[in-house]
Amino acid sequence: MNTTAFCHCVHTTRDTLRYYEQVHLLVPKRASNHYRQYDAADQQTFQLIRQLQQAGLALSEIKQVLALRQRAVTPSCHDDTLRFTQRKATEFRHQAIFFQQLASLTEQLAVALEHDDALKFQQLLARLGGLMINLIHAGIRFLLELTTIGLFLIIGLRASDWQRIAILLILLLLILFWSRYMAPLSASRLSSYWRLFVECLLFGNTIVLTYNQLNPTWAGIYAVIAIINTACEHLMTNSSY
Numbered sequence: 001m002n003t004t005a006f007c008h009c010v011h012t013t014r015d016t017l018r019y020y021e022q023v024h025l026l027v028p029k030r031a032s033n034h035y036r037q038y039d040a041a042d043q044q045t046f047q048l049i050r051q052l053q054q055a056g057l058a059l060s061e062i063k064q065v066l067a068l069r070q071r072a073v074t075p076s077c078h079d080d081t082l083r084f085t086q087r088k089a090t091e092f093r094h095q096a097i098f099f100q101q102l103a104s105l106t107e108q109l110a111v112a113l114e115h116d117d118a119l120k121f122q123q124l125l126a127r128l129g130g131l132m133i134n135l136i137h138a139g140i141r142f143l144l145e146l147t148t149i150g151l152f153l154i155i156g157l158r159a160s161d162w163q164r165i166a167i168l169l170i171l172l173l174l175i176l177f178w179s180r181y182m183a184p185l186s187a188s189r190l191s192s193y194w195r196l197f198v199e200c201l202l203f204g205n206t207i208v209l210t211y212n213q214l215n216p217t218w219a220g221i222y223a224v225i226a227i228i229n230t231a232c233e234h235l236m237t238n239s240s241y
Contacts, residue, residue: 002037002038003035005038012046020049023063025062026042026046026049028042048066065084140225140229141229144229149171151218151222155167182199203223203230207226
């Protein structure tokens with residue numbers, strides 16, 4: 001079927017299909033006149049993409065699932081699938097805990113309102129605010145980590161050949177170390193005190209390199225965000241024990 005018929009069949013838009021094709025999620029065959037032609041297999045793939053999106057997977061993760069789906073069943077494919085499934089299961093467990101806490105708080109808020117318990121209502125609002133603060137903090141931490149990677153890449157691209165190789169190699173090792181020993185969902189995560197040491201070392205060196213190699217203003221803004229975020233991270237971690 002052509003694009004118009006396929007859009008009507010799966011209840012989507014041309015822009016969505018074009019984007020899926022651009023990111024190689026759903027690439028239809030081309031007819032002799034070069035028009036896109038979709039078949040039943042494309043329809044199944046589209047439905048799978050939508051189901052995985054509803055399950056909370058990002059498009060990059062869905063792309064991994066589709067790639068694994070097309071691979072032959074080998075020990076390597078089995079191991080990759082197992083690692084992916086275990087990682088997503090851990091993420092979903094953390095999300096479930098958060099939403100269970102949120103549901104419990106909202107139910108208690110409703111009860112407090114029904115009984116006109118102003119003090120209880122204020123206490124529950126404070127707890128709800130704490131959950132939201134944790135969520136916002138996690139988002140800022142993620143952006144800080146991405147910014148750190150971006151600054152290292154910019155510094156590396158501006159360096160000489162051997163320095164560029166050294167910086168990019170260090171960045172690769174840092175990403176591998178961070179994902180194994182620093183990430184919140186990692187089973188091998190370091191203790192709070194060792195994480196604080198690593199963060200001070202990494203963020204401190206990033207500030208110095210940014211100041212010397214790029215822009216003092218960037219370094220100042222980065223330093224303020226890194227210091228505040230790191231302090232909040234460890235204050236909240238220690239207060240939860």
